[in-house]
Amino acid sequence: MWATRGVLRPWALGLAWSPGTRAYGGGGGVSYTQGQSPEPRTREYFYYVDHQGQLFLDDSKLKNFITCFKDPQFLVTFFCRLRPNRSGRYEASFPFLSPCGRERNFLRCEDRPVVFTHLLAAGPEPPRLSYCGGGEALAVPFEPARLLPLASNGRLYHPAPERAGGVGLLRSALAFELSACFEYAPGAPELPSHVRWQGSRFALTMDLAPLLLAPPPP
Numbered sequence: 001m002w003a004t005r006g007v008l009r010p011w012a013l014g015l016a017w018s019p020g021t022r023a024y025g026g027g028g029g030v031s032y033t034q035g036q037s038p039e040p041r042t043r044e045y046f047y048y049v050d051h052q053g054q055l056f057l058d059d060s061k062l063k064n065f066i067t068c069f070k071d072p073q074f075l076v077t078f079f080c081r082l083r084p085n086r087s088g089r090y091e092a093s094f095p096f097l098s099p100c101g102r103e104r105n106f107l108r109c110e111d112r113p114v115v116f117t118h119l120l121a122a123g124p125e126p127p128r129l130s131y132c133g134g135g136e137a138l139a140v141p142f143e144p145a146r147l148l149p150l151a152s153n154g155r156l157y158h159p160a161p162e163r164a165g166g167v168g169l170l171r172s173a174l175a176f177e178l179s180a181c182f183e184y185a186p187g188a189p190e191l192p193s194h195v196r197w198q199g200s201r202f203a204l205t206m207d208l209a210p211l212l213l214a215p216p217p218p
Contacts (some may be wrong), residue, residue, distance in 0.1 A: 053115030114168030145202035
C-alpha cells in the first residue's frame with residue numbers, strides 16, 4: 001500500500017480491502033466427485049486458485065496456507081501444462097485444464113489462473129516475475145511498462161503465458177511493493193500514467209485491458 005500526503009490512491013483501496021480466500025465447495029454448484037472416472041482409465045480432479053496464487057482442491061472446505069499445495073515439482077508440472085479447457089466437460093465452470101496423461105485436472109480461479117507472487121531481481125539477469133509457487137521454473141520477463149492497474153477492482157496485472165489467458169494477477173503484497181514506482185498525471189489521481197524502474201521512466205501502455213474481457217484463447 002502506498003500513500004501520497006497521507007491519502008491512499010483510489011485504485012489501491014481495492015488492494016487494501018481485498019477479501020481473504022473463500023471456500024467454494026463443489027465448483028459453485030457443479031456436480032462432480034474428486035477422482036471420478038467418466039471413461040475407462042481416465043480420472044478427473046478439480047482445483048481452485050485464489051487471488052494470492054495458492055492452489056487447492058476445489059471442494060476443500062477450508063482454503064488457507066495450511067491446506068494449499070506447496071510441493072514445487074507438482075506446482076511446476078500443473079501450471080506448465082495449463083491450457084484453456086476445450087475438453088467438452090465442465091468448460092463453463094472450470095475454464096482451464098492441466099492434462100497429465102489420461103488424467104484431467106480442471107481449474108477455476110478467483111481472478112486469473114496465473115498469479116505472480118515474487119519479483120526475481122537478484123543477480124545480473126533481467127528481472128522476472130514468478131507465479132503460483134513455481135520459483136524460477138515458473139517465471140516470465142518483467143515488463144514494467146505493461147503493468148495494468150485496474151480501477152474497477154483495485155488490482156494490478158501483468159502479461160502472462162498466452163496459453164493461460166495472456167494476463168496474470170499480481171498478489172497484493174507484490175502489487176503494494178511495485179506501486180511505489182508509479183507516477184500520476186496532474187489532475188488524474190485515479191490511475192498512474194508512468195512507472196519508474198531501475199532509473200528509467202516508462203509510460204504505461206494499458207494494452208492488457210482488452211484481454212481481461214476476452215475469453216481464453218482456443
